[in-house]
Amino acid sequence: xxxxxxxxxxxxxxxxxxxxxxxxxxxxxxxxxxxxxxxxxxxxxxxxxxxxxxxxxxxxxxxxxxxxxxxxxxxxxxxxxxxxxxxxxxxxxxxxxxxxxxxxxxxxxxxxxxxxxxxxxxxxxxxxxxxxxxxxxxxxxxxxxxxxxxxxxxxxxxxxxxxxxxxxxxxxxxxxxxxxxxxxxxxxxxxxxxxxxxxxxxxxxxxxxxxxxxxxxxxxxxxxxxxxxxxxxxxxxxxxxxxxxxxxxxxxxxxxxxxxxxxxxxxxxxxxxxxxxxxxxxxxxxxxxxxxxxxxxxxxxxxxxxxxxxxxxxxxxxxx
Amino acid sequence: xxxxxxxxxxxxxxxxxxxxxxxxxxxxxxxxxxxxxxxxxxxxxxxxxxxxxxxxxxxxxxxxxxxxxxxxxxxxxxxxxxxxxxxxxxxxxxxxxxxxxxxxxxxxxxxxxxxxxxxxxxxxxxxxxxxxxxxxxxxxxxxxxxxxxxxxxxxxxxxxxxxxxxxxxxxxxxxxxxxxxxxxxxxxxxxxxxxxxxxxxxxxxxxxxxxxxxxxxxxxxxxxxxxxxxxxxxxxxxxxxxxxxxxxxxxxxxxxxxxxxxxxxxxxxxxxxxxxxxxxxxxxxxxxxxxxxxxxxxxxxxxxxxxxxxxxxxxxxxxx
Numbered sequence: 001x002x003x004x005x006x007x008x009x010x011x012x013x014x015x016x017x018x019x020x021x022x023x024x025x026x027x028x029x030x031x032x033x034x035x036x037x038x039x040x041x042x043x044x045x046x047x048x049x050x051x052x053x054x055x056x057x058x059x060x061x062x063x064x065x066x067x068x069x070x071x072x073x074x075x076x077x078x079x080x081x082x083x084x085x086x087x088x089x090x091x092x093x094x095x096x097x098x099x100x101x102x103x104x105x106x107x108x109x110x111x112x113x114x115x116x117x118x119x120x121x122x123x124x125x126x127x128x129x130x131x132x133x134x135x136x137x138x139x140x141x142x143x144x145x146x147x148x149x150x151x152x153x154x155x156x157x158x159x160x161x162x163x164x165x166x167x168x169x170x171x172x173x174x175x176x177x178x179x180x181x182x183x184x185x186x187x188x189x190x191x192x193x194x195x196x197x198x199x200x201x202x203x204x205x206x207x208x209x210x211x212x213x214x215x216x217x218x219x220x221x222x223x224x225x226x227x228x229x230x231x232x233x234x235x236x237x238x239x240x241x242x243x244x245x246x247x248x249x250x251x252x253x254x255x256x257x258x259x260x261x262x263x264x265x266x267x268x269x270x271x272x273x274x275x276x277x278x279x280x281x282x283x284x285x286x287x288x289x290x291x292x293x294x295x296x297x298x299x300x301x302x303x304x305x306x307x308x309x310x311x312x313x314x315x316x317x318x319x320x
Numbered sequence: 321x322x323x324x325x326x327x328x329x330x331x332x333x334x335x336x337x338x339x340x341x342x343x344x345x346x347x348x349x350x351x352x353x354x355x356x357x358x359x360x361x362x363x364x365x366x367x368x369x370x371x372x373x374x375x376x377x378x379x380x381x382x383x384x385x386x387x388x389x390x391x392x393x394x395x396x397x398x399x400x401x402x403x404x405x406x407x408x409x410x411x412x413x414x415x416x417x418x419x420x421x422x423x424x425x426x427x428x429x430x431x432x433x434x435x436x437x438x439x440x441x442x443x444x445x446x447x448x449x450x451x452x453x454x455x456x457x458x459x460x461x462x463x464x465x466x467x468x469x470x471x472x473x474x475x476x477x478x479x480x481x482x483x484x485x486x487x488x489x490x491x492x493x494x495x496x497x498x499x500x501x502x503x504x505x506x507x508x509x510x511x512x513x514x515x516x517x518x519x520x521x522x523x524x525x526x527x528x529x530x531x532x533x534x535x536x537x538x539x540x541x542x543x544x545x546x547x548x549x550x551x552x553x554x555x556x557x558x559x560x561x562x563x564x565x566x567x568x569x570x571x572x573x574x575x576x577x578x579x580x581x582x583x584x585x586x587x588x589x590x591x592x593x594x595x596x597x598x599x600x601x602x603x604x605x606x607x608x609x610x611x612x613x614x615x616x617x618x619x620x621x622x623x624x625x626x627x628x629x630x631x632x633x634x635x636x637x638x639x640x
Contacts, residue, residue, distance in 0.1 A: 004622075005542040009501035009514050010494075013622045014542045075617075075624045090518055091541060147616030155615030166617055173621025174330075181329035194329050198410055221411060222325040222334045268616030288619055295475030296467030296588030297395075297486055299608055301493025302324075302333045304395045 001080050002096030004170065011173060015096050017075040041072075042104045042160035054101065055130060057123050065120070066127050067104045068165075074100035075166060082140030082169040098168035099135050103127055105161045112150065112161050114257035122250035128163070128271065129240045135167035143171045143275050151266025153290040171275045178272065179279040186280065193236055195282035203234075207309050209316035210255050214241075214248040217256055219309035219316070226307030227265065227289040229256055229316065237283045238274035256287055259316050265289040321400050322416030324490065331493060335416050337395040361392075362424045362480035374421065375450060377443050385440070386447050387424045388485075394420035395486060402460030402489040418488035419455050423447055425481045432470065432481050434577035442570035448483070448591065449560045455487035463491045463595050471586025473610040491595045498592065499599040506600065515602035516556055523554075527629050529636035530575050534561075534568040537576055539629035539636070546627030547585065547609040549576055549636065557603045558594035576607055579636050585609040 002018040041050050050069050057066035080095030087093075105113055105124050113124070132144045144167040149156040171179070185194040202208055202218040209229060210217040217231045231252055233241050241249055260267055267289045274281040297304060314320070322338040361370050370389050377386035400415030407413075425433055425444050433441070452464045464487040469476040491499070505514040522528055522538040529549060530537040537551045551572055553561050561569055580587055587609045594601040617624060634640070 003628075007542045008518050008540070009505060010497055012542065012544070014544055015622060015624045016628045017624050017626050018628065088521070090514070090521065145617060145620060147620070149615040153613070155613040155618075164617070168622075170622065175620060177330055177621075185329060194410070198328050201408070201410065220328070222327045222332065224332070224334055268619060270616045270620050272620070286619075288616070293473070293475040294614075295469040296590045296608070297465060297484070297492075298475075299588060299606075300465060300467070300495060300590050300592070301497075302335060302488075302490065304335045304337050306337050308323075308336045308338065 001077070002075070004076075004084070004094045004096050004168070006084075006092035008090040013170060013173060015075050015168075017073075017096060040109055040158075040160050042102070042158060042162060043109050044107045055127065055134070057127060063107065065107050066123055067107075068127065068131060069102055069104075071100040071102050071164065076100050076168050078138070084169070094169060096168075097140055098166060099138070099141075100167075101131060101135075101165040103131065103163040103165065105163060109160050112261075113148070114254075114261040118247070118250050118254045121254050122246045124163070125246050125250055125253075126243065128165075129243075131165045132240055135165065138167065140169045141167045142169055143167070143175065145172055146271040148267075148269050150268070151264075151290070153266035153293075154268045154288075155290075156266075175272055175275060175281065179275065179281050182280055182282075193280060193282055195232060195284070196236055199232055199234060207313045209313050210252050212248045212251055214245045215252045217252050217316070219312040221309060223305055223307070223309040223312065224303045225288050226291050226305060227260065227263075227312045227315065228309070229287045229312070230284055231256065231287070232282060232284045238277075238280055239283060240271070240273060241283060253285070256316070260287075260289060263291075265291055321397070322395070324396075324404070324414045324416050324488070326404075326412035328410040333490060333493060335395050335488075337393075337416060360429055360478075360480050362422070362478060362482060363429050364427045375447065375454070377447060383427065385427050386443055387427075388421055388447065388451060389424075391420040391422050391484065396420050396488050398458070404489070414489060416488075417460055418486060419458070419461075420487075421451060421455075421485040423451065423483040423485065425483060429480050432581075433468070434574075434581040438567070438570050438574045441574050442566045444483070445566050445570055445573075446563065448485075449563075451485045452560055455485065458487065460489045461487045462489055463487070463495065465492055466591040468587075468589050470588070471584075471610070473586035473613075474588045475610075476586075495592055495595060495601065499595065499601050502600055502602075513556055513600060513602050515552060515604070519552055519554060527633045529633050530572050532568045532571055534565050535572045537572050537636070539632040541629060543625055543627070543629040543632065544623045545608050546611050546625060547580065547583075547632045547635065548629070549607045549632070550604055551576065551607070552602060552604045558597075558600055559603060560591070560593060561603060573605070576636070580607075580609060583611075585611055 003016045005014050051072055053069055055068040056064035058064050076096045076098035078099055080097055082094055082097035084094045128146045135144045146165050148163040207218045214233055216234055217229055220230050269285055269287040271285055273283045323336045325334050371392055373389055375388040376384035378384050396416045396418035398419055400417055402414055402417035404414045448466045455464045466485050468483040527538045536554055537549055540550050589605055589607040591605055593603045
């Protein structure tokens with residue numbers, strides 16, 4: 001059984017994932033991408049070699065084109081104690097409690113998410129929403145974190161295109177910091193959402209990349225990564241957007257990833273939304289290309305980025 | 321001229337390093353380690369192809385064995401405005417102000433820091449102290465960050481063994497968080513230092529790795545990285561330790577890096593100390609091996625670590 005642990009005195013949390021420590025070729029080989037087409041566990045026909053199916057989107061012939069299952073090497077498990085305790089002042093912990101799922105995004109081994117049709121991308125997004133709804137009210141769960149790792153520089157160990165879901169007993173630190181900052185801003189600005197104001201500012205500025213009826217994509221002012229890009233619904237939404245908005249969200253995500261395909265960038269993306277009705281966090285997706293490595297300086301806080309977001313935005317807009 | 325920028329609403333800072341953007345082969349090739357023995361700019365005899373020497377430790381024959389110079393591609397420069405301003409609520413910035421130095425740790429191209437003698441390691445530490453003292457009182461400087469990146473997974477672009485110094489107009493976020501947490505703890509614990517108490521706890525526990533008269537090394541309870549290890553003076557010190565303690569600091573650092581050499585680990589290390597007399601931050605060095613990659617989940621806060629610190633400590637102690 002793994003543990004969730006907090007730093008002695010900082011608000012910094014780590015899941016000690018003992019299950020994952022059992023992975024073969026750990027450490028030095030850990031980051032190598034595995035691409036064994038003839039024995040990929042995420043391909044159709046090998047379902048009996050994985051954990052059981054939890055959800056699928058199916059083709060007319062009954063075969064699946066999107067499939068959800070438990071991660072075979074879960075960081076968290078629905079076992080043990082989810083209540084967080086502190087012993088002897090400095091040792092704050094719980095069991096590594098929760099659910100860790102894999103969303104296989106396509107039945108095609110060779111297709112990456114930037115290769116699929118917009119309509120299929122929409123189904124992937126709908127699957128995110130389904131999994132959030134399926135997990136968020138389970139006992140002990142405080143947040144359902146949906147994210148994707150693409151490419152070996154982004155921490156992927158399996159090439160077959162997939163997203164991950166980690167539902168656990170804590171609100172992720174960055175999401176909590178955002179909620180706190182939103183609350184602080186709102187209280188001094190007549191209850192307004194800061195992100196609504198930021199969107200208004202960036203909409204007409206040099207960092208705007210894409211826009212459609214319901215969504216906007218821009219490179220953030222203090223981008224931590226070259227080509228970092230954030231995608232927001234233009235109208236205030238605190239949860240995953242309703243189904244009638246997903247054509248536009250799929251469209252703008254598709255536009256974004258098509259550009260990243262041009263430079264074959266490894267990337268992560270991470271969903272941000274309100275942990276509860278009381279929080280007022282504007283839903284958004286942060287796409288984090290992993291072209292530059294963080295070094296010692298970055299791990300003490302301030303990040304060095306060699307690509308100003310104004311230049312990244314030109315790249316997304318197709319300008320020289 | 322680059323800029324220091326703060327996130328719209330979070331306490332998260334980025335240096336937009338326009339000078340560094342001019343580096344050849346940027347982005348995709350950016351992380352490749354360069355090891356051109358026959359044209360290494362850090363080797364003796366090529367001083368005329370680098371920025372001017374700022375400090376050296378010399379051999380009897382007048383040649384240097386440690387050399388400090390300005391980084392040719394500095395993230396910050398001693399030009400422009402160091403005062404931080406906020407415009408239009410969300411845009412907080414200054415010029416990317418400060419000094420960015422390289423410490424070439426040895427005149428031997430092939431020697432890494434884990435290869436040098438303890439006595440030489442002590443001279444490297446003394447050089448750190450000299451550079452902190454030389455830069456910390458310059459106008460606009462709030463903190464002198466000393467760090468080392470070793471190996472390509474740790475963000476090094478030059479193989480010749482070196483450390484870096486970035487003196488800039490801000491206290492690094494993590495150092496500031498530590499100062500805040502120390503202050504909060506002290507105020508409810510009769511002015512005591514939490515790290516003194518943590519050292520007392522870890523001294524006799526399963527996470528202790530090395531100890532000598534003046535220093536202790538242990539793997540932290542909530543380690544974010546496999547083999548993460550922290551080194552503290554056992555007596556409370558808020559600044560870089562005095563010269564008579566550096567034999568012991570060099571000794572314990574040497575022991576630590578020798579173990580990392582066994583697994584050929586890329587690593588960063590970062591010095592933490594008090595930004596001012598008012599802060600009471602216990603000096604320490606955090607060594608962060610870079611064996612596992614952070615992925616999407618980690619960038620929202622909680623880190624997954626597949627190596628419990630209790631196991632890492634066994635590795636350092638040489639137990640099976």
